[in-house]
Amino acid sequence: MSVVINSDSVLDIEQHFKVAAGPGAGKTHWLVNHIRNTLHKSGRLGKTRKIACITYTNTAVEAITRRLGPSAIQVEVSTIHAFLYKHVVKPYIMFIDPAYGLDVSSVDGHDDKIASGYQFLADWKNATKQTALRDDAAILEAFKSARWRFDASGILVVEPDYPRTSSGYSIKKPSYRVYKSMAWQKGIMHHDDVLFFSYDLIKNNSSIVDILRAKFPYFFIDEFQDTNPIQVAILKLIGESDTIVGIIGDKAQSIYAFQGAKYDTFDSFNLVNMESYTIEDNRRSTDEIVGILNLTRSDISQSSIRGASGIAPNVVVAGDFMSGLIKCQVACGDEELHTLSYANKVANSLKRSLSPDSFDSKALDELLKKDAPSSANKYRSRIIYNFIVAIELIREQKFADAFKALSKIYKKGDADGKKKSLNDLLVLLGRYESFKNDSLYNFYLIIKDELFYDVSVLRMGGVKTYYESKVYSDMASCVIATEENGLCKTIHKAKGDEFDNVVVIFEKETELSFFLENNMEREEHRIKYVAISRAKNRLFIITPNLGEKNKQGLMSLGFAII
Numbered sequence: 236m237s238v239v240i241n242s243d244s245v246l247d248i249e250q251h252f253k254v255a256a257g258p259g260a261g262k263t264h265w266l267v268n269h270i271r272n273t274l275h276k277s278g279r280l281g282k283t284r285k286i287a288c289i290t291y292t293n294t295a296v297e298a299i300t301r302r303l304g305p306s307a308i309q310v311e312v313s314t315i316h317a318f319l320y321k322h323v324v325k326p327y328i329m330f331i332d333p334a335y336g337l338d339v340s341s342v343d344g345h346d347d348k349i350a351s352g353y354q355f356l357a358d359w360k361n362a363t364k365q366t367a368l369r370d371d372a373a374i375l376e377a378f379k380s381a382r383w384r385f386d387a388s389g390i391l392v393v394e395p396d397y398p399r400t401s402s403g404y405s406i407k408k409p410s411y412r413v414y415k416s417m418a419w420q421k422g423i424m425h426h427d428d429v430l431f432f433s434y435d436l437i438k439n440n441s442s443i444v445d446i447l448r449a450k451f452p453y454f455f456i457d458e459f460q461d462t463n464p465i466q467v468a469i470l471k472l473i474g475e476s477d478t479i480v481g482i483i484g485d486k487a488q489s490i491y492a493f494q495g496a497k498y499d500t501f502d503s504f505n506l507v508n509m510e511s512y513t514i515e516d517n518r519r520s521t522d523e524i525v526g527i528l529n530l531t532r533s534d535i536s537q538s539s540i541r542g543a544s545g546i547a548p549n550v551v552v553a554g555d556f557m558s559g560l561i562k563c564q565v566a567c568g569d570e571e572l573h574t575l576s577y578a579n580k581v582a583n584s585l586k587r588s589l590s591p592d593s594f595d596s597k598a599l600d601e602l603l604k605k606d607a608p609s610s611a612n613k614y615r616s617r618i619i620y621n622f623i624v625a626i627e628l629i630r631e632q633k634f635a636d637a638f639k640a641l642s643k644i645y646k647k648g649d650a651d652g653k654k655k656s657l658n659d660l661l662v663l664l665g666r667y668e669s670f671k672n673d674s675l676y677n678f679y680l681i682i683k684d685e686l687f688y689d690v691s692v693l694r695m696g697g698v699k700t701y702y703e704s705k706v707y708s709d710m711a712s713c714v715i716a717t718e719e720n721g722l723c724k725t726i727h728k729a730k731g732d733e734f735d736n737v738v739v740i741f742e743k744e745t746e747l748s749f750f751l752e753n754n755m756e757r758e759e760h761r762i763k764y765v766a767i768s769r770a771k772n773r774l775f776i777i778t779p780n781l782g783e784k785n786k787q788g789l790m791s792l793g794f795a796i797i
């Protein structure tokens with residue numbers, strides 16, 4: 236049984252809770268209030284005893300910290316990976332079973348880096364008796380997607396579900412484990428390994444979980460629907476005694492299956508004496524948009540609290556996205572318009588006002604392949620590649636990611652190299668207009684003649700022709716910001732946000748069936764649900780075509796067609 240509450244309700248602070256609520260219900264508002272209430276009432280907190288508040292993205296961490304204001308000092312607001320690294324892996328790294336072969340002395344944080352390099356791959360092929368495998372890029376892709384998960388008997392295994400490279404070779408199954416061991420011997424810890432080692436440490440050292448419970452008498456998790464099974468297992472261990480665990484989320488917004496999250500995670504999570512609550516309000520969107528949202532899910536029917544009647548949601552028929560967008564902008568006057576799309580490719584090409592058809596996501600990677608026959612070539616293409624990435628990320632104000640790209644230009648620990656690269660980056664940014672529409676060869680000349688004299692000369696022949704045939708802006712379009720900030724976002728990156736006017740891009744007319752059938756079990760359905768629920772005032776759906784049947788169906792649901 237679930238008790239209906241609203242975003243201002245006050246709950247018992249000493250009871251495990253689960254709060255389910257749809258988009259715009261005020262989950263974050265409620266959670267921040269609940270944290271304040273707990274800080275105010277609890278006698279179990281102190282200098283070293285804090286509230287843990289776990290959320291999914293760094294953006295959400297910042298938003299909650301900001302909203303807590305000065306109270307944030309008594310709250311550890313963090314992503315789960317950062318939390319587990321800080322409180323489990325780092326302090327207890329010496330307890331990690333030596334059998335894993337992790338070189339603890341070279342572990343320096345965690346990231347999404349994977350071990351690579353020609354020799355590394357050759358050693359891995361030898362160790363796993365797969366010397367016939369040739370497609371190194373596909374092998375690295377497979378390593379990248381390798382995730383820890385529980386097998387049927389509850390053992391953690393690392394194997395993707397699709398162990399086949401793009402060229403058709405099957406990678407033998409145990410080889411992922413061999414890959415992990417080899418990476419750990421180099422001290423490389425992937426984000427996903429933080430979960431693996433945390434679970435292993437907590438499971439095998441009961442004192443670690445006791446210390447966690449003592450340090451964190453309250454443990455709250457926002458966006459719980461995106462939690463993966465390893466995190467769930469860790470939380471269950473923490474919630475067994477002393478610590479109060481509270482989760483909040485919306486199963487209809489579970490869109491991270493590729494990271495191991497499961498649709499039923501929210502419903503199936505339970506602790507002894509856990510109370511369930513539901514918030515059925517929507518404080519974000521107009522009555523018309525809430526009406527559409529209610530058509531697409533059946534478990535919660537939201538009431539529109541704003542009491543704002545707006546214009547009917549629009550379906551915009553446009554053969555190309557740009558002309559569709561112009562129609563939407565005309566309807567919004569000078570108000571800002573946010574576009575949301577499923578694919579990075581569409582979001583990026585919209586950003587650069589290119590049509591998606593002319594967008595070549597492989598162009599940048601191709602540079603590394605084309606200009607690679609010798610180490611001198613590799614040096615040249617690595618510098619050019621990483622400057623393009625750094626320049627484009629800086630332009631998106633993604634400083635951390637830009638500096639990460641830059642760090643691949645100089646050697647680790649080379650302070651002068653770092654300083655020089657930063658200065659070079661400033662020079663290049665200052666000259667952006669002069670090379671953005673010119674050839675890649677022109678960009679190479681600037682690097683070679685003015686910044687990196689030791690880059691080898693491009694002589695006549697295939698590689699030079701390749702540089703001459705490419706335009707810098709085509710390469711730039713391939714740079715994908717890991718955290719997007721602009722007006723054109725992917726749906727995944729827009730999660731948790733809200734905007735006055737939202738345009739959702741449907742690439743095919745068949746996707747409109749989203750509005751005509753209620754199918755929350757399918758992730759594609761949930762992704763679209765997340766997208767349309769970001770809109771406060773105006774919602775536009777762009778479709779390339781619209782047949783008569785769909786048109787009539789959508790109009791009967793309250794859409795206007797433009």
Ligand SMILES: Nc1ncnc2c1ncn2[C@@H]1O[C@H](COP(=O)(O)OP(=O)(O)OP(=O)(O)O)[C@@H](O)[C@H]1O
Nearest residue numbers: 242243257258259260261262263264518519731732
């Ligand atoms: N009690 C409240 N009074 C006034 N405004 C509120 C209240 N609760 C939430 N809001 C406003 O309603 C909007 C939606 O709230 P919020 O972003 O917290 O929703 P949410 O449940 O986290 O949504 P989603 O799951 O879609 O990310 C925000 O603009 C927020 O400021």
